[in-house]
Amino acid sequence: MQPNNSSSSSDEIDLGRLLQLLRKILRKTFKGILRIFLFLKRNLIKLVALTVVGIGFGYLINMLVDDKLQTEVIVKPNFESKDYLYDVVEELGAKIIQKDTTFFQSIDVEMNKLGQFKIEIAPILDDKENEKSSDDIKYLEILQNYKDNDFVIDIVKSEILKKTGSTHRIVFTHTSPKEGEKYVNKILKYINSNPYFIELQQVSNQNATVRIEQNQGLIKQIDDLVLNFTSTLNNNQKTASQGMVLLEGESGLNVPSLLAFKNRLVKENEIKKIELIEQKLPISIVNLGKTHHVKKKLVYKNFVLIPLLLIGVFFLISFIAYLNRKSKEIQ
Numbered sequence: 035m036q037p038n039n040s041s042s043s044s045d046e047i048d049l050g051r052l053l054q055l056l057r058k059i060l061r062k063t064f065k066g067i068l069r070i071f072l073f074l075k076r077n078l079i080k081l082v083a084l085t086v087v088g089i090g091f092g093y094l095i096n097m098l099v100d101d102k103l104q105t106e107v108i109v110k111p112n113f114e115s116k117d118y119l120y121d122v123v124e125e126l127g128a129k130i131i132q133k134d135t136t137f138f139q140s141i142d143v144e145m146n147k148l149g150q151f152k153i154e155i156a157p158i159l160d161d162k163e164n165e166k167s168s169d170d171i172k173y174l175e176i177l178q179n180y181k182d183n184d185f186v187i188d189i190v191k192s193e194i195l196k197k198t199g200s201t202h203r204i205v206f207t208h209t210s211p212k213e214g215e216k217y218v219n220k221i222l223k224y225i226n227s228n229p230y231f232i233e234l235q236q237v238s239n240q241n242a243t244v245r246i247e248q249n250q251g252l253i254k255q256i257d258d259l260v261l262n263f264t265s266t267l268n269n270n271q272k273t274a275s276q277g278m279v280l281l282e283g284e285s286g287l288n289v290p291s292l293l294a295f296k297n298r299l300v301k302e303n304e305i306k307k308i309e310l311i312e313q314k315l316p317i318s319i320v321n322l323g324k325t326h327h328v329k330k331k332l333v334y335k336n337f338v339l340i341p342l343l344l345i346g347v348f349f350l351i352s353f354i355a356y357l358n359r360k361s362k363e364i365q
Contacts, residue, residue, distance in 0.1 A: 088341025102328040105206040108320040152207040231316030242306040
């Protein structure tokens with residue numbers, strides 16, 4: 035019986051110590067929360083002041099930072115001018131960075147009014163083209179094994195570029211709504227001023243116009259042939275009904291073939307007329323978007339980030355001061 039009593043008493047002692055330990059932990063936790071509350075209460079005015087100052091700084095930064103505007107232009111290169119389009123956009127971007135005053139004066143653009151002008155271009159791809167482009171990138175990675183053969187790499191790259199989207203988006207970033215739009219139009223005019231592609235465009239339009247006129251003449255001839263054949267056939271049927279002898283002069287005319295040829299000519303004319311509309315410029319402007327504001331995400335975050343930063347610095351200084359006081363007590 036004595037061993038059982040001793041074991042039960044030891045269990046009671048252990049349970050009592052555990053409860054005492056829990057009470058100490060809860061008491062210290064409550065004291066810690068109370069100290070934090072008292073600290074916030076004593077420094078409430080300072081914290082509110084820092085918050086107000088931080089919001090003021092954020093508003094000031096928002097006022098100092100210029101609003102960025104964007105003008106998006108959707109273009110379609112004609113006459114295989116895609117490489118030229120990307121090269122000239124890259125060239126314009128470099129001239130903007132270099133502040134090439136002479137060049138911009140030549141296109142009637144004042145460099146000092148450009149501000150934070152920026153130009154970028156990217157192809158417009160649908161979902162299927164995105165999948166194709168990703169497959170092409172993987173294929174190019176495989177071709178790294180043949181990197182010593184520049185001829186093969188150049189051919190593959192050119193084929194991949196041909197399969198990219200036919201339309202492209204040029205994004206102009208600037209700060210002036212009036213001057214920005216004016217300069218966008220002047221830059222687009224400069225892009226379309228390449229003599230080589232202008233000559234191609236003129237010859238292509240002339241060829242399309244001549245082809246439409248020729249096709250119209252052929253269509254008229256086919257209509258006349260079919261009309262004459264039909265009238266002759268009707269006359270022959272009348273004379274046959276009267277018991278007279280028929281001479282088949284045009285019985286060998288293949289009317290269905292002529293009508294099919296006429297339909298092809300009509301369809302070709304429709305395509306040529308669309309080409310005349312689409313290819314008025316070497317780089318067709320599909321859509322010239324309106325200038326719109328760019329959301330200044332970072333500036334809007336400043337209203338929250340700056341107050342939090344100031345409050346964080348205040349807490350850090352207070353913690354260092356607390357550690358300094360405790361270190362003096364230990365000494």
